[in-house]
Amino acid sequence: MIFYLKLFFLCSIVLSVGSVKNVNLQLNNGLRSLQDEEIISVIVDKKNETKNNLTFVDSSMNNYTIEKNYNKFKTSSFNNEQINDHYEKFDNFVNQESDQFFNVVPIFNPAAGKVSKICRKQSNIYHRELKKMTLWALKMFDATGKIPSGLLNGNVNQFGDFDECLGLQGTHGIRGKYCLAYLQLEIIDQSRDDLKYIHRLAHSHYAFRSNLTDPGHRVPRFGSIQFALCVPSACTTTDVETSLRATIDKFVSSTSLNVSVKVDQEMCQVQRYNKYPPETLIVGLFFIGMVILTIIAGICDHNNANISEILLAFSIKRNFKKLVSMKRIDGDIPTLHGVRAINAFMLIIAHKSMALFFNPYVNRTGMSEYLGQSWTVIGRAASLYTDPFIMLSGLLTSYSFVGSLKKNNSINIKKEYLSRLFRLLPTLAGLILFCTFIMPNVGSGPQWNLVVTHHADICKKTWWRSFLFIHNYYGFENMCLTHTHHLGIDTQLFAFSPLMVIALYNWPKLGTFVLIIIAIFSTALRYFITYYKHLNNYVYFGTSIRQLFDTANLSYILPSHRLTVYIIGIFIGFTLRKLPIDYKINKTVVKLGWILTTLMTLTAFVAPAGMGSINYVYDPTHAATYNAFAPIGWCALFAWVVFLSQTGNTHGWFSRFLSWKGFLISTRLSYAIYLTQFPVFFYNVGKTRSAEYFDFFKMMFDFHEFSWIIGTSVILTLLFDTPFQNIKNHLFKKRETTKID
Known part of the structure; x- marks a missing residue:
């Protein structure tokens, strides 16, 4: 038992990043317990006993306060944070009390190790003023992370006090600098099963495995410990990393633990006093101008x-009337709106679950155990919910192109490409x-630069790739607004869709054979690349960040790997145009189709639930099978109900539900919702300042957050989406009228 107490205390000290000179750690002789008198002497020195401000509790449990000289301790006496005005009068007491206090609560020393001269100078001033109990120095100490309770329940990420650190100003031009450091704890002696178990609990069962070299701006470094340090502003990122490493090395050099340290430059922040940059003002004026334009036009x-119509x-x-209108356009396929709404909602839930892993929780281990249940498959299959959108894109494209071929015997490819640009x-x-x-x-916050500013910096360099819709070829971690990779995939598939539809229309048998071969090739490609590269589209316990990025870059964001469901959509759209509206199918075939497609969809959704277990061990065969066939299975039921409903072969509750007119509004907002959800999620992650208690339903279904997503989507739709579609319709209509004249 004594051994485990020693081990637990050692892990706690590592997390506290305290200074060695203030802690005497002797594992060989056991841990010396503090006597009650020692603790009391830290708080109230016996030489300075006073009854000026004491609280007494009598036997009747009545609580009252005696304050004889209250006026002597007005807040105005402590307004000067630069110096301690009372130090000269009480210097002996202050020195003794500070020594006793900081022997119990360690201080992080920013001057430990080989740091710069200016950092060492300001750190020495900080320590000198801290010994005097000067307020700004106390705030710097107070804002730094401390040993928390609940380490074995995953409460390892300590954000300190972000605002207190940035707001302090000391002597000699010292200001607070907030740094969120990353610590990677690894066990050297793999035979130590006792350490392994403690390590597993502290790291929340390894929901994600990460290294300090992994990008952390899109997927969280879940396996690393985040610890806040408030240091003098002259200390550079290198200084902070050096001093932190030197401090920790003294603790772990003779243990079975190895601790790696990383302090990124973007994770160190000082108070910003500068005005907004010119480009921000220009873009701000642009948005204000757009708002004014919509009002004046209205x-x-x-x-x-x-x-002018423009x-x-x-x-x-x-545009608002168009947004809330329940009128269907000619040639509308009603069930598509419900399919789109269901998958959009599921995608929000899946994306939200990923965003939650960025935040610290006091019960993060409990959170992982909760999310290790089978039913949480709903949030682990994010890739699955994008496949119906690709299928619907192929369906609508084929439906439109075949209609044009039947009417005009040709496809105006230039018009179709321009129409898509106006749309997206x-x-x-x-x-x-x-x-x-x-x-x-x-906004601001401990992780603000990581999840907001870093994305902005990438966009400043690579925005042109997104405008050309080729950004999905440059790596998931290097993508401007990574969640927009779907636009690149869909646009590239759309670019080749005229060839598919024309081949199918003019040479039905040959076109069908070629498209089936391409679909099979795409499915096989997903299977073999997943198997041989050890990828996984399903987020299981122990998934490494590197594996997630490799899965995205080598399969998920490549159009060649998403062709199967797109071709399924091409076939459905083509068939709906070729068959008569009242085409009847044998009832037995209908029933068999319902049974088969329902089983396929449930299998795609439920079958991988075991892969979400905490004890699951990665199997490349499972991963390859899922990546290859789950997209087909998940889309099967949606494709079947759309086909039956459009041909009049079903009027059941499911098709009526999917055809509900209210889904028309969600369709008009779907593009904007897809674009705005991650910025809203990351805004909330970036401004999170402390650990919360994880409550699944409260955090997963945050209606305040959902309201922001809907609100920003409405604004984006009214300012950009609908107006430019109106302009497109006007220009194309004007061109057609000119040609007729």
């Missing part, structure tokens, strides 16, 4: 003013502008 539209395209009145590019550009130049300046 006023003109309301008063029936004789102005200006009226921005009318907020007209303005809204995407608006989001990139906001996330790159506005969002980094509207």
